[in-house]
Amino acid sequence: MCGISGIFSFDSDFVIDSELLKSMNNAQAHRGPNGQGYHIKPGIGLGHRRLSVIDLAGGHQPLYNADKSVVVVFNGEIFNHHDLAKELTALGYNFQTHSDTETIVHAWQEWGVDCVHHFRGMFAFILWDSIKKELFVARDRLGVKPLHYSLLSNGSVIFGSELKVLRQHPLCPNTINPESIEDYLTFGYIPDPKTIFSDVFKLEAGYYLHLKQNENSKELIPIQYWDLPWQANETLSSQEIEEELIERLKEAVEIRMEAEVPLGAFLSGGVDSGAIVAMMSQLQSTPVNTCSIGFDVPEFNETDFAKLVADRYQTNHNVEMVNHEDFDLIDKLIDIYDEPYADSSALPTYRVCELARKHVTVALSGDGGDELFAGYRRYRLHMAEQALRDKIPLSIRKPIFSVLGKLYPKLDWAPQFLRAKTTFQSLALSSSEAYLNSMSKLRVDERENLYSKRFLDKLNGYNSGEVFKRLLKGKSFDDPLKEVQYLDYKTWITGDINTKVDRASMAHGLEVRVPFLDHQFIEWAFKVPSSANLYKGEGKAALKKQLESHVPHDNLYRKKMGFSVPLAEWLRGPLKDKLRSLITSEAFMATGIFQSEKINIMLEDHLANKKNHADSLWTLMMLGLFIERESAK
Structure with missing residues (x-):
């Protein structure tokens, strides 16, 4: 590396x-x-x-x-x-x-x-x-x-x-x-x-x-010179999945284990990292070096689940606890990523790379499993919405749900079944447009509400929906789940996941290898039918089924936690002053991107706990940090 x-x-x-x-x-x-x-x-x-x-x-x-x-x-x-x-x-x-x-x-x-x-x-x-x-x-x-x-x-x-x-x-x-600003505020990174x-x-x-x-x-x-096999019509049978999945994954792991320096793996306690450690343990005679970090907040701490895998395979397990108010890294993120980057999991990723480098020079990661086998909750929600879209013609859906989407308030604080604004908006759209809407850090209506007329003129009609349109040009997907997985590979995987891990690992001189992103494994696994990946409400069902004899049951079937930090609390508490200073600063407003009064309304609504704008405000804060650094040069 x-x-x-x-x-x-x-x-x-x-x-x-x-x-x-x-x-x-x-x-x-x-x-x-x-x-x-x-x-x-x-x-x-x-x-x-x-x-x-x-x-x-x-x-x-x-x-x-x-x-x-x-x-x-x-x-x-x-x-x-x-x-x-x-x-x-x-x-x-x-x-x-x-x-x-x-x-x-x-x-x-x-x-x-x-x-x-x-x-x-x-x-x-x-x-x-x-x-x-x-x-x-x-x-x-x-x-x-x-x-x-x-x-x-x-x-x-x-x-x-x-x-x-x-x-x-x-x-x-x-x-x-200007188009990069629009894309950043949509995706949280620049595709x-x-x-x-x-x-x-x-x-x-x-x-x-x-x-x-x-x-x-x-x-x-x-x-x-290469693309995902989006045109593939054939799908794998249950027998092919049962006979080949583990062996193909194991082979993708094995070819990534060559090194003349210490080798190990990240172990989060989830399905994918557990699978990688299980395969490595079966491929080498000595214990695998594993690295985990935990938080001092129980709902964000997965170390007990990581220990289940570590104990099963008797790994050389290394754990460090991180203070949940670990803010020192925030100012480093712009130096590491060079441009605005709003994935807050960059903070724990940096820390786990820092920990791993103390013990190994090469680490294998479980990244990519959720995208390949449909593990994210957003895939299940998208397909539930898609079932409704398929039943109602667009000519009927668009006028009805567009109006409902505009009128319905944004209720982030409410129970899930009441948070219908994004759903109503998505039901008025095509499958790919709806997916972008649900994935956006700031939805199109939220972005346009914040933009100044001057900035809208600079955009000249451009919006980040063009990113998906360009990627889908000339392509037609019979399976809407495969379509959004494809889009994730072309945007999320490269722009967010791989960028996050590359910069965080290389900041410590650590090489990270990703078996789930082996192109031959992907070419095979992309043919797993969506009905096998999303089965009876269970994401990643095909993978989990084949891992049952390799990874503890609690790791496979517990609720997905994710590698996250308590953003809403941070931004109302210890990061409140930093947030305010960055997104209301003279340099930030001098860009002419935003209307200052609209920024202030969003900020005050969040601070008063009227609404949860955590993702949006973190995205704006990281843009503010970038602008501050640029203005100082």
């Missing part, structure tokens, strides 16, 4: 500023504390920060082929590199190292841009071929590892694992993109390919860039 950076020019005579490249690369020193390396020639400069995990002696980067005509900097792991090395050796390539990085250069020599189809892993890499004068930049299929880029005014292109790398360059654009800044982008998961030097065209056109 590492950090990569680069400067490329379409002009082969362009002189690379070596000191500038080093400054860019060193901005991500936390990602690679074990060393750095550079390749600098006219028209191309590559930088690398290394966290040593495989081939400690020989895996230094940049890494070259035999005649040094091909060079690569790489962040991630190619988990099938042994098989690839055998295949490439048989084709006549000589390997000088045992590093998975070397498979990339030889795979490029043999297969060109098709090399990505041969890789099984998590990766972002920048490869330069000095004979072909071609730059090849690729990101893994599920977006586990990040990559940012921007075409500058001088015609050069800059790359970096994190946004802070690009921002070291004096020509990096720094104008905030790929946008960043907070106009003309600065994230390479989307499953895409690559192929740039050629000394050609007239200087366009950056990302090309998609």
Whole structure:
């Protein structure tokens, strides 16, 4: 696991500023504390920060082929590199190292841009071929590892694992993109390919860039090489699920257990982390190193459930308790994420990565199980609403439920059956529109109520519903659950989950591997029928059924707790002053995004306990923190 950076020019005579490249690369020193390396020639400069995990002696980067005509900097792991090395050796390539990085250069020599189809892993890499004068930049299929880029005014292109790398360059654009603000307030993060800044982008998961030097065209056109199997019509039978699920999961875990440094796993007490620890324990003869954190508030503490799995498999279990008023990290979040990011579970994720790094250098995670096997409560609610949508034509639903959605008050404090405002709104929409409405940090009516006329003019009619429309263009789903799972993979997984874990882990020099995000496992498991995943009101039913002999019953069938913090209480109590100062500050209001009186009404209603605006206010507060940092630069 590492950090990569680069400067490329379409002009082969362009002189690379070596000191500038080093400054860019060193901005991500936390990602690679074990060393750095550079390749600098006219028209191309590559930088690398290394966290040593495989081939400690020989895996230094940049890494070259035999005649040094091909060079690569790489962040991630190619988990099938042994098989690839055998295949490439048989084709006549000589390997000088045992590093998975070397498979990339030889795979490029043999297969060109098709090399990505041969890789099984998590990766972002920048490869330069000095004979072909071609730059090849690729990101893994599920977006586990990040990559940012921007075409500058001088015609050069800059790359970096994190946004802070690009921002070291004096020509990096720094104008905030109004559409990114709208997307952020909707999702709580900025979905790929946008960043907070106009003309600065994230390479989307499953895409690559192929740039050629000394050609007239200087366009950056990302090309998609992989997608989830959304077109698959076949579904798996009960027998296939029973016979294959555990073995396929175990295989996805096994290929992620290679390391020359201490290896372990996160253990939250939930289904997915319990499954990963169970598989690891069956695959190695020594006890698994497991790490859990707990809170001093019982309703947020899962350590007793984590202990059930740890005791069953006799793991080397490490637990730390976190004070529920652990606010010191909040100011660090903008430094870690580089742009507004509103998932409050980033706080405990940072702490569990901090704990894990004390004991291991590589940790396996259970992320991705809920999205693949429909474990979230929101999936069940969506399908319940969808049953009503299917019975009533849109021409009838839209006018009736639109009016009800506008008239019905937002009753966050009320029992669940009375919280109908979002439901009424969703019933007036299509399946994907309804899902976006229910997932939004601030719903479209709430956002538009807060926006100033000046900002609405800047948006020029844009709203974040365009994110889903773009992803669904040309696609048709017979199964509405598969449709929203697909959307989660394209937005939530990459923009929220993977971003959260990558930045939190790399802040501590920790590598995290995610078996549930193995693309071969996903291609198989995405064919599990929705009726098997959501069965008699039980989410993740197919997975839980097959795990019954591997994970304690209480872990499988208890109510899902989630990795959360007491936001509403924080924002009415110890964070009240910080919240108020950030979202009513001069810098915040000087952006011209919001109407100050509308912000104040939301704030005071929450503080007076009239309404629960915790998610919305936390989202605004993190935007305020970003704006404060930017205004100070």
